[in-house]
Amino acid sequence: GQQLNQSPQSMFIQEGEDVSMNCTSSSIFNTWLWYKQDPGEGPVLLIALYKAGELTSNGRLTAQFGITRKDSFLNISASIPSDVGIYFCAGQLGGANSKLTFGKGITLSVRP
Amino acid sequence: DGGITQSPKYLFRKEGQNVTLSCEQNLNHDAMYWYRQDPGQGLRLIYYSQIVNDFQKGDIAEGYSVSREKKESFPLTVTSAQKNPTAFYLCASTRQGSIQPQHFGDGTRLSIL
Numbered sequence: 001g002q003q004l005n006q007s008p009q010s011m012f013i014q015e016g017e018d019v020s021m022n023c024t025s026s027s028i029f030n031t032w033l034w035y036k037q038d039p040g041e042g043p044v045l046l047i048a049l050y051k052a053g054e055l056t057s058n059g060r061l062t063a064q065f066g067i068t069r070k071d072s073f074l075n076i077s078a079s080i081p082s083d084v085g086i087y088f089c090a091g092q093l094g095g096a097n098s099k100l101t102f103g104k105g106i107t108l109s110v111r112p
Numbered sequence: 113d114g115g116i117t118q119s120p121k122y123l124f125r126k127e128g129q130n131v132t133l134s135c136e137q138n139l140n141h142d143a144m145y146w147y148r149q150d151p152g153q154g155l156r157l158i159y160y161s162q163i164v165n166d167f168q169k170g171d172i173a174e175g176y177s178v179s180r181e182k183k184e185s186f187p188l189t190v191t192s193a194q195k196n197p198t199a200f201y202l203c204a205s206t207r208q209g210s211i212q213p214q215h216f217g218d219g220t221r222l223s224i225l
Contacts, residue, residue, distance in 0.1 A: 004154070009152065031213075033213050033214075035216075040218075040219070040221070041218050041219065042116075042118075042202050042204075042216035042217050042218045042219050043155075043202070043216050044216070045213050045214075045215065048213045088154060088155070090155075092213075099157055099160065099170070100155075100157070100214060102154035102155040102156075103154050104152060104153055104154045105152075105153075105154060
């Protein structure tokens, strides 16, 4: 089946630093989504990407839909302590109500 | 406020017992989903429903059952056949035919006594 690869499993950065996370797949997707999950809560959508090559920003977050449709990256600039959490990528092949395939997530820690 | 409500937040199950997790949404969404999350793992799809009175198995449906009698409700039953039920369960929903991504509830953590 389809799988999304996110690595490393954990990242540790200093407050104020930028961080970039990759998500790769052996299969193509039509939609890429990035979610953030805080402990004990559900994932919250950060950015949705719908077109190959698309670059989208949401505040200090920027994400891109890879041209091959097999990868995406998320960049967080000038990190702050509340950026701590688990960041998941998800790919979708069909329309909005089709199944999502999730990566295993990257746990981000930010040192003050 | 519109949203997805999961209850209870924490649930304990005895061996051999069935338990039901509630998921209600007032977003008028057509499609609803149940995911299971284990530590260090991505979300895995258990069941999904695109319309009332219809649902399909996801990737890990064994030991689970669902119903969709009302548009706003999609309860998940964890049966005694599920031998490793301890996990965080997440419900999501979205509108059919739109490009709107799935939005999630805050989850139910199920543990075995």
